[in-house]
Amino acid sequence: MIKTLEWTDDGVRFIDQTKLPTEEIYVTCKTYYEVADAIKTMIVRGAPAIGVAAGMGIALGVRHSKAQTADELRRDFDHICQVIGATRPTAVNLFWAIRRMQEKFASLQGQPIDHIKLELISEAQRMHVEDIAANKAMGKHGAVLLPSAGGVLTHCNAGALATAGYGTALGVIRAAVESGKKLHMFVDETRPFLQGSRLTAWELMKDNIPTTLISDNMAGAMMRQGKINAVVVGADRIAANGDVANKIGTYTVAVLAREHGIPFYVAAPISTVDLATADGSQIPIEQRASAEVTHLAGKQIAPDGVGVENPAFDVTPNKYVTAIITERGVARPPYRESLRALVGA
Amino acid sequence: MIKTLEWTDDGVRFIDQTKLPTEEIYVTCKTYYEVADAIKTMIVRGAPAIGVAAGMGIALGVRHSKAQTADELRRDFDHICQVIGATRPTAVNLFWAIRRMQEKFASLQGQPIDHIKLELISEAQRMHVEDIAANKAMGKHGAVLLPSAGGVLTHCNAGALATAGYGTALGVIRAAVESGKKLHMFVDETRPFLQGSRLTAWELMKDNIPTTLISDNMAGAMMRQGKINAVVVGADRIAANGDVANKIGTYTVAVLAREHGIPFYVAAPISTVDLATADGSQIPIEQRASAEVTHLAGKQIAPDGVGVENPAFDVTPNKYVTAIITERGVARPPYRESLRALVGA
Numbered sequence: 001m002i003k004t005l006e007w008t009d010d011g012v013r014f015i016d017q018t019k020l021p022t023e024e025i026y027v028t029c030k031t032y033y034e035v036a037d038a039i040k041t042m043i044v045r046g047a048p049a050i051g052v053a054a055g056m057g058i059a060l061g062v063r064h065s066k067a068q069t070a071d072e073l074r075r076d077f078d079h080i081c082q083v084i085g086a087t088r089p090t091a092v093n094l095f096w097a098i099r100r101m102q103e104k105f106a107s108l109q110g111q112p113i114d115h116i117k118l119e120l121i122s123e124a125q126r127m128h129v130e131d132i133a134a135n136k137a138m139g140k141h142g143a144v145l146l147p148s149a150g151g152v153l154t155h156c157n158a159g160a161l162a163t164a165g166y167g168t169a170l171g172v173i174r175a176a177v178e179s180g181k182k183l184h185m186f187v188d189e190t191r192p193f194l195q196g197s198r199l200t201a202w203e204l205m206k207d208n209i210p211t212t213l214i215s216d217n218m219a220g221a222m223m224r225q226g227k228i229n230a231v232v233v234g235a236d237r238i239a240a241n242g243d244v245a246n247k248i249g250t251y252t253v254a255v256l257a258r259e260h261g262i263p264f265y266v267a268a269p270i271s272t273v274d275l276a277t278a279d280g281s282q283i284p285i286e287q288r289a290s291a292e293v294t295h296l297a298g299k300q301i302a303p304d305g306v307g308v309e310n311p312a313f314d315v316t317p318n319k320y321v322t323a324i325i326t327e328r329g330v331a332r333p334p335y336r337e338s339l340r341a342l343v344g345a
Numbered sequence: 346m347i348k349t350l351e352w353t354d355d356g357v358r359f360i361d362q363t364k365l366p367t368e369e370i371y372v373t374c375k376t377y378y379e380v381a382d383a384i385k386t387m388i389v390r391g392a393p394a395i396g397v398a399a400g401m402g403i404a405l406g407v408r409h410s411k412a413q414t415a416d417e418l419r420r421d422f423d424h425i426c427q428v429i430g431a432t433r434p435t436a437v438n439l440f441w442a443i444r445r446m447q448e449k450f451a452s453l454q455g456q457p458i459d460h461i462k463l464e465l466i467s468e469a470q471r472m473h474v475e476d477i478a479a480n481k482a483m484g485k486h487g488a489v490l491l492p493s494a495g496g497v498l499t500h501c502n503a504g505a506l507a508t509a510g511y512g513t514a515l516g517v518i519r520a521a522v523e524s525g526k527k528l529h530m531f532v533d534e535t536r537p538f539l540q541g542s543r544l545t546a547w548e549l550m551k552d553n554i555p556t557t558l559i560s561d562n563m564a565g566a567m568m569r570q571g572k573i574n575a576v577v578v579g580a581d582r583i584a585a586n587g588d589v590a591n592k593i594g595t596y597t598v599a600v601l602a603r604e605h606g607i608p609f610y611v612a613a614p615i616s617t618v619d620l621a622t623a624d625g626s627q628i629p630i631e632q633r634a635s636a637e638v639t640h641l642a643g644k645q646i647a648p649d650g651v652g653v654e655n656p657a658f659d660v661t662p663n664k665y666v667t668a669i670i671t672e673r674g675v676a677r678p679p680y681r682e683s684l685r686a687l688v689g690a
Contacts, residue, residue: 217594249562
């Protein structure tokens with residue numbers, strides 16, 4: 001199993017996703033600052049993985065805190081949460097993880113400081129275990145939705161590398177293949193950061209799942225040729241009405257899927273559903289550096305000084321989403337009701 | 346003015362489009378084999394430019410022919426046309442240019458061999474001059490279709506670099522800007538070969554036209570944000586019914602444009618219209634090497650051995666095409682009638 005991130009005695013150990021697929025290198029972040037930087041520079045990425053990394057980063061900061069009293073620890077803890085929270089704005093799992101750690105901390109009021117530290121470290125590790133279990137459950141719920149044979153398109157990486165393990169969208173694929181379905185995966189390369197070609201293709205090949213890599217702009221042609229029977233993607237945030245923020249390009253795929261009558265599924269843990277966000281227009285969209293578009297692997301591929309747009313995410317309105325697959329079951333339109341029921345709010 | 350290709354005493358001189366935008370290098374092909382190779386390796390690309398390059402390649406071969414009689418020259422000529430014709434299958438302008446040279450040759454029957462040679466060389470140069478004139482006419486016809494201000498998306502490069510000069514789609518943009526329209530260009534980078542980021546952005550910046558470069562998969566998000574008011578692209582072949590073969594990804598853009606109620610224009614010389622091809626399903630689609638997708642500037646960006654699809658073109662069905670802009674005027678649906686009228690068949 002791919003070890004996306006791991007709690008070790010030395011710190012939080014990540015597979016460096018910026019180096020894949022040509023190099024399989026692991027880095028150990030020894031401070032919470034290093035964890036924050038790993039999230040920001042996308043050594044670790046993918047909404048659920050960011051959530052677990054945030055939990056572990058906070059736990060790491062707490063472990064190293066020199067606080068003598070619970071009050072001092074609380075001040076350190078608040079600062080740590082601020083640093084971790086300032087890394088990437090779109091994935092709601094980041095804030096979900098921080099809130100979970102905050103609630104844990106609050107529940108430990110009056111306990112000895114060492115006990116608080118140990119409990120917070122345990123909480124982060126629990127998030128890791130729970131995330132894998134959620135993905136397996138998502139896989140079971142989602143696998144039945146896919147055809148017994150055919151082509152499935154995915155965008156970006158919503159795999160083991162985007163989670164604590166197994167994956168959300170790719171978890172559904174893995175579960176379908178494990179259940180005997182004969183799927184052929186089409187993988188969008190996912191410019192500008194190439195999560196599809198670098199990460200998803202790598203993961204799927206490790207699992208011997210038949211895979212065809214395409215440029216993002218080929219998705220329409222592949223659909224028109226009848227090669228794609230379903231689309232499954234992950235999500236970085238799902239609004240209360242079912243609008244989905246996910247990697248830039250997801251919306252384009254969703255429009256194409258609808259035009260071709262192909263079901264478009266979103267697989268994400270319930271922690272991705274943000275009932276406090278009424279609809280997609282309220283989701284903050286991270287803008288990243290233009291160099292991601294104008295350069296590739298250090299090589300300049302566009303003229304000096306050209307203007308660039310580089311939103312890391314886009315919003316797919318709920319009308320394009322056939323179903324949302326969570327660990328608690330499958331939500332169908334109207335999403336305001338079905339998501340609320342699954343969240344249990 | 347950008348000199349895409351030029352007839353010189355030493356041979357056919359091309360700006361090497363594989364080296365742009367970081368290097369502006371010119372190569373002179375001294376034999377028709379070198380011209381064929383330049384077309385195949387995309388030192389020169391773009392349907393109209395390929396047509397003119399083919400004409401010049403044939404003229405170059407004829408100039409160097411050691412034939413002593415018109416019959417010998419005819420045999421050499423046929424072989425040259427075969428080599429030039431075997432380079433790229435989709436752009437019909439290639440075959441149009443060959444046929445034009447063949448017809449010219451046929452019209453010179455009985456003439457002295459030196460005269461035939463000179464006439465064929467003149468014919469190739471005429472194609473060059475006529476292509477620029479056609480683009481200027483296209484520009485005039487197309488400019489009026491664009492809004493007086495707003496964002497316009499283009500895909501791939503249908504500019505000066507894709508033609509003898511001025512451009513088809515970018516010719517329309519240039520003419521609109523020259524007529525005082527305030528356009529802001531959005532340029533798809535156009536994976537895998539990056540004609541958008543490398544060539545179109547470079548051309549537009551040379552002309553000081555405001556330009557924003559985006560990854561292909563951002564087009565949907567930009568449209569949804571209302572930033573794009575029209576789309577203009579070129580074409581490699583237009584079937585009798587108005588189906589359009591153009592750079593891979595064009596179909597995806599066309600579907601997105603329709604979904605957002607944005608007009609989708611195709612600009613191409615009448616030589617691109619192939620009445621012998623009833624519809625898009627009959628257009629041969631060139632498949633190119635998988636390394637174009639798995640590598641970028643020599644750097645590997647996908648796992649070893651991954652399967653790849655790399656069609657160089659896709660077909661946009663006529664229902665997505667708002668109008669086709671040619672040097673003879675603008676064709677509107679139903680295209681079978683309007684195109685036939687423009688071709689004069």
